Amino acid sequence: MIYLLTLAGNVVIIAITWADHRLHTPMYFFLRSFSFLEICFTSVIVREKLANFVSEDKTISFTGCITQAFFYFSLGVSEFLLLAAMSVDHYVAICYPLRYMAIMSGRVCTFMVLTSWFGGFFFIIGLIMMISRLSFCGPNVLNHFFCDLGSLVSLSCSKTHLVESMDFLVAAVVLLGFLVITAVSYSYIVATVIRIPSAKVRSKAFPTCSSHITVLSIVFGSWPWSEDRILG
Template sequence: PGKLTYLLNNLTTVQEFILEGFPAVQHLGKPLFMVHLLLYLVSIMGSIVIITITWSDHCLQTPMYFFLSNFSFLESCFITTVIPKLLAIFLSGMQTISFAACLTQTFFFLFLGSTCFFLLAVMSLDRYMAICNPLHYHNIMNMKVCFLLVLSCYLLGFMLIIGLILMVSQLSFCDFNVINHFFCDLGPLVHLSCSDTSTVESLSFLLSVVTILSSLTITIISYTHIITTIVHLPSAKERQKAFSTCSSHLIVLVLTYGSCVFIYVKPKQADRLEANKEAALVNTVITPLLNPFIYTLRNKQVQKALRDALYRKKPMK
């Protein structure tokens, strides 16, 4: 009897979850659907433009734009794990999601998100090499090295997250199945479990610190050296241009790191679940919308490549 009770207590009786979404504004479902659909399409189109231009224009086939195109692809995949389900909630009230689909969404959200952070750190190192060590830049940052760095970001993100998701899949979920979020994020999901989640929460906190703070540290160190180098540039025009580029990058970095530190770097995942939804909305909708414009489309080289591409497509008179 004791073994039977143990087995029954450890069976996952919940076969599907209900995503609560935003109950206070659910009556505005269709307008919110249109707004978020527009933002999603703009984000995806911005990323497609970046990827197409950087791979088709010979002048943009450099390490910097190689990383930017990969970052754009990664962000498109990242928001696609979340936004389509949010659109379904707004449009038709389809709030249910199966247990397997929920775990899959959690995995890809965390895996792609972690990979984004590592790629941001790599991009910072690339700018450090270009500005602080220009004489050795092209010898060190060749395309083989760039490809290996991007591949390493994906592998590191996968290895950090897969074990955590396997641990979550072994948790028991009993009666209550309403997730206080608009997608299957780790904290709200673990909060529903009727198992002891202390090990999962501790591991999640540790991985959050390793992922977010390690990549943030690399970014801060890189930009510290970059700014120091820029300050010593002889031309005021060069300094202004360089500082303008840094400020644009820092806006996105503050949005990305700020929202994720707020959500994930907490020992208890159940803390402030309601506030986490707003932060996650910024992280999955607003920041990806801004990134194509801030990182690339404001760049004069990309603007020139866009003009050249549009000019080539114009019919000859």
């Protein structure tokens, strides 16, 4: 039911922002893109998990495990990149309102969304290829309900120091880059809003960012449950 509600909610957002021409603005374009990305991101794990519940079979092939891990983490990185792009969009909207539509043109918005998608695949593909070349000759039970990279690497009988270092490097670059872009954008936003003399205008500026801040809180505040899974 939660999965269906997630799909329905995101489909409604996409449909409404697509059907209403008044919502054909950069902000809602990013929101529509994020909803589509969220559908893909959620379906990578939940669809397989629902099939496990129905069949009561918790096995997964090695190829299926690697594929699931690739799409899960690449789409996850794409979400962070898209959230960073949305923070830049909010920065332009509040700091340069008169030039907003000129700066955030359709071409620029499309480029930022495509960069987020391909950036996620770019950051993860090398790490996944390294993990796929590891040797697995011992235990085959993953201490997770999906193919998490940490749980998968822990089962390998190869030396995993290089893979673990690569994993840490990718996570550090993505998270730190996202935090820096978001922090700088909101620093300029707060500084600009504070300088606005009208209290009424200031009260309208902050709610513009409320949806984005809510999404950020959900992304950083949610943690997955853990469960054993058999790697076949």
